[in-house]
Amino acid sequence: MISLTATLTRLVGDAFAAEGLARELGLVQISDRPDLAPFQCNGALVAGKVAKINPRALAEKIAARLSADPTVSKVEIAGPGFLNLDVADEILARGLGDLARDARLGAPDTGAGKTVVIDFGGPNVAKPMHVGHLRSSIIGDCLQRLYRANGWTVVSDVHLGDWGLQMGQMISEVELEGRAPIYFDPNIAGPYPDEAPVTMEELEMLYPRASAACKADPARLEAARRATADLQAGRTGYRALWRHFVKVSEEGLSREFASLGVTFDLWKGESSVDALIPPMIEDLKARGLARESEGALVVEVAREDDKKPLPPLILVKSEGGVLYGTTDLATIVERVRAQNPALILYVVDHRQHGHFEQVFRAAQLAGFAGQAELEHVGYGTMNGPDGRPFKTRAGGVMKLHDLIAMATAEAEKRLVEQGIGADYSVAERTEIARKVGIATIKFADLSHQRTTDYIFDLERFSTFEGKTGPYLQYAAVRIQSILRKAGNPVHGINTILHSSEERALALQLLALTDVLAVAEDKRAPHMLCDYAFELAQRFNRFYTAHHILSESDEGLKAARLSLCGLVLAVLTKVLDLLGIEVPARM
Numbered sequence: 001m002i003s004l005t006a007t008l009t010r011l012v013g014d015a016f017a018a019e020g021l022a023r024e025l026g027l028v029q030i031s032d033r034p035d036l037a038p039f040q041c042n043g044a045l046v047a048g049k050v051a052k053i054n055p056r057a058l059a060e061k062i063a064a065r066l067s068a069d070p071t072v073s074k075v076e077i078a079g080p081g082f083l084n085l086d087v088a089d090e091i092l093a094r095g096l097g098d099l100a101r102d103a104r105l106g107a108p109d110t111g112a113g114k115t116v117v118i119d120f121g122g123p124n125v126a127k128p129m130h131v132g133h134l135r136s137s138i139i140g141d142c143l144q145r146l147y148r149a150n151g152w153t154v155v156s157d158v159h160l161g162d163w164g165l166q167m168g169q170m171i172s173e174v175e176l177e178g179r180a181p182i183y184f185d186p187n188i189a190g191p192y193p194d195e196a197p198v199t200m201e202e203l204e205m206l207y208p209r210a211s212a213a214c215k216a217d218p219a220r221l222e223a224a225r226r227a228t229a230d231l232q233a234g235r236t237g238y239r240a241l242w243r244h245f246v247k248v249s250e251e252g253l254s255r256e257f258a259s260l261g262v263t264f265d266l267w268k269g270e271s272s273v274d275a276l277i278p279p280m281i282e283d284l285k286a287r288g289l290a291r292e293s294e295g296a297l298v299v300e301v302a303r304e305d306d307k308k309p310l311p312p313l314i315l316v317k318s319e320g321g322v323l324y325g326t327t328d329l330a331t332i333v334e335r336v337r338a339q340n341p342a343l344i345l346y347v348v349d350h351r352q353h354g355h356f357e358q359v360f361r362a363a364q365l366a367g368f369a370g371q372a373e374l375e376h377v378g379y380g381t382m383n384g385p386d387g388r389p390f391k392t393r394a395g396g397v398m399k400l401h402d403l404i405a406m407a408t409a410e411a412e413k414r415l416v417e418q419g420i421g422a423d424y425s426v427a428e429r430t431e432i433a434r435k436v437g438i439a440t441i442k443f444a445d446l447s448h449q450r451t452t453d454y455i456f457d458l459e460r461f462s463t464f465e466g467k468t469g470p471y472l473q474y475a476a477v478r479i480q481s482i483l484r485k486a487g488n489p490v491h492g493i494n495t496i497l498h499s500s501e502e503r504a505l506a507l508q509l510l511a512l513t514d515v516l517a518v519a520e521d522k523r524a525p526h527m528l529c530d531y532a533f534e535l536a537q538r539f540n541r542f543y544t545a546h547h548i549l550s551e552s553d554e555g556l557k558a559a560r561l562s563l564c565g566l567v568l569a570v571l572t573k574v575l576d577l578l579g580i581e582v583p584a585r586m
Contacts, residue, residue: 001102003513004095005029005039007071008085012041015065019058021047028085030511037074037084038507044081055081089497092506099509100566104149105573106512110520111152114342117335117372118144118154120264121348124161125249126170126203129256129400131390135379138445138579140347141262142525143377145577150520155339158253160269162246163327166207168228170245171238172220173210174198175227183237190236196244200252203245229321232274246271256400260438261579273330277322280330281315289366290315301361313358328359329368336370343373345523350378350451377523380453382445390456407437410462411470418464420586432583436462436470439580443469446578447529467533469580475536476575476582478543479568485549486561498556501542502563508538509570525578532574539567 005028013026025043032040044062048055059081066075066085074086099106120140123133144156175184180197182188198206214221231238250267257263281297284290290299295318302310313325335344346356356376363369384390392398411433415421421429444461448454464470483489497503512531519527548564551557572582 001095001098001106001513003106003108003517004087004091004507004510005514007091008039008041008087011066011069011071012043012062012083012085015062016043016047018065019061021051021058030514031084033084036078037076037086039085039087041083041085042081044083048081059083089503092503092510093497095510096506096563096566099512099570100562104151105569106510106516107149107151108513108517109151110517111147111150115153115155115339116147116343116345117339117341118147118156119159119331119344119346119348120156121346121352122158122160122269123253124164124166125245125269126166126207127249128200128204129253130397131382131400131403132397133400134403134441135382135445136347136349137257137260137262138442139377139379139450139525141260141579142446142528142577143345143347143523145579146516146520146525146528149573149577150516155266155335155341156264157266157268158257158264159331160246160249160253160267162242162249162269163232163271163274163322164324165224165228165321166211167231167242167245168226169210169214169224170203170206171231171241172223172227173206173213174241176223180241183241185237188237190240192237192240196248197241198244198248200248203248225319225321229319232321242271259401259404260442261581270324270327270331273327273334276330276333277326280333281326284315284366287366289362294318299362299365301358301365303361310354310358310361313362325355325359325362328356329362329366332359332363332372332374333368336368336372340370341372343375344369345375345377347377347379350376350380352376353378375523377450379450380448382456383453385455385457387455403441404437406458407440407462408433409437410458411436411440414462414464414470415586432586435581435583436473439469439473441469442579443472443529446525447533449526450524467529469578472532472536472571472575473580473582474586475539476568476571477584477586479539479564479571480582481585482548482564483561483568489558489561489565498559499542499545501538501545505535505538505542505563505567508535509566512570512574528574528577532571532578535567535571535574539564539571 008028009026012028013023016025017023025047026041027043028039028041030039031037044055044059047053047058056077059077062083063075063077066072071087071091072085073088076084078084118140121136123129140156144154148154174180174197182192210224214224227238231242246269281290284299290297293312296314297316298312298314300312314323315326316322332344335341348356353376360374363374382390390398414436415429415433421432440458440462444456447467461468462470464474497506515527515531519525546560548557548560551560575582
């Protein structure tokens with residue numbers, strides 16, 4: 001459906017064109033000062049600078065033309081030439097009808113015919129998920145939901161860390177422990193056991209032990225490096241043991257991601273492009289893009305206009321192993337061949353920006369990216385009340401399932417405080433607490449601007465008041481209750497707006513198309529959070545000001561119930577984009 005801003009932009013553009021000026025000057029946006037008007041246009045100011053004319057005088061001419069159009073109910077000039085606009089009630093009512101009939105509920109079709117690949121920069125094999133993986137998972141999932149809603153073909157990839165030095169560290173640790181010798185006997189080429197020689201719990205202990213040993217002992221580190229190189233070179237026993245590591249880890253990670261409601265289209269890792277690396281390197285060498293430097297093979301990516309020198313991308317280390325940059329470059333080759341995407345997003349900690357800049361430049365130099373735009377969607381850190389990265393009370397890294405358990409326990413406490421679910425079954429109360437706990441975590445994260453660090457305060461974000469996930473869930477459940485008590489009526493949207501509260505609610509509902517488009521463009525989940533909170537606030541003002549179930553005028557009652565139904569549909573949609581489930585009752 002066409003948004004109100006698009007409709008107004010066309011009208012204002014026509015007015016500028018009638019004055020002999022560029023139609024693009026008529027761009028209308030949602031107002032920064034909604035207390036003055038819901039929409040604004042700053043084109044007269046821009047035209048004043050470009051055409052050397054008085055912007056206020058021009059704004060007066062544009063306003064005069066717009067005043068004659070029935071779509072525009074108000075046009076005022078502010079300051080040196082700002083145009084403040086409002087639309088007629090009839091236009092709002094018609095827009096509500098269009099929104100209610102739209103199967104996509106206002107989502108713009110910005111991605112028609114285009115594919116986006118979203119790389120979650122996933123966890124490493126053999127490591128449990130912890131709070132450090134939370135933001136990538138939540139932000140990445142919100143973006144894949146948003147892009148799908150806006151018509152894109154989305155391919156999401158967990159992109160496991162399964163091919164680096166940590167693999168060699170664990171392989172060599174297993175060998176040193178004397179465990180599973182069949183994998184280390186050079187005279188045995190298989191077959192190897194189907195059952196893994198280690199459990200996920202053992203892997204969780206194995207990796208930190210091996211990592212610490214390598215840091216403490218140069219000889220131990222060298223053994224790990226040799227094991228890594230042998231693994232990547234195809235040694236059969238090492239490959240078989242590595243496959244066990246990956247399978248055991250994937251089973252554990254699948255459970256962890258499922259607890260967050262996060263899914264992926266692809267469960268690939270760095271190893272998936274192993275076969276592409278040799279021909280890619282030969283191609284880069286043949287074209288003079290890769291050269292030797294101190295025994296390593298590198299691609300120079302520095303530019304003359306760099307404010308800070310950017311080191312070369314190392315493809316092959318002196319001992320023969322490849323690095324993350326090599327596999328990331330080959331992964332671009334694979335993705336472009338397989339998906340031909342218009343866009344590839346990497347949802348990874350902002351501290352990795354330098355790495356991605358190296359990889360992206362190398363891909364562009366080599367022509368590997370094709371038509372794809374490559375973008376690092378960085379994010380800040382989730383911190384505790386002390387302002388430092390969130391940890392356990394003992395100071396250790398908090399596992400993800402422990403954080404979810406904490407949030408669920410806090411949700412159970414809040415439900416008791418609110419007197420919610422006292423007469424529900426234990427199973428239903430437990431499920432509601434789970435949903436509220438997950439909403440607490442997700443909204444706390446997504447409501448902050450992605451690029452900023454934020455303080456995770458479990459007590460504050462778990463309340464049913466203020467800008468929180470539980471508050472929005474409760475708002476949706478309240479509307480569900482109203483509609484159930486009314487017998488879940490199905491009515492067309494009212495064609496007349498009877499009050500300022502209804503008008504404000506209509507404007508917010510019809511802003512959804514613009515919000516979805518801008519949130520996509522800026523990769524900004526917090527804009528969805530802001531929208532949902534404002535929608536719930538406006539609904540509460542409408543609910544407080546008007547009779548709904550107790551309204552004696554049946555026509556008015558039906559109209560208000562239909563408005564409730566549309567608010568519920570939109571609020572539920574936006575919460576779903578955030579990965580937040582709405583309980584049936586609370």
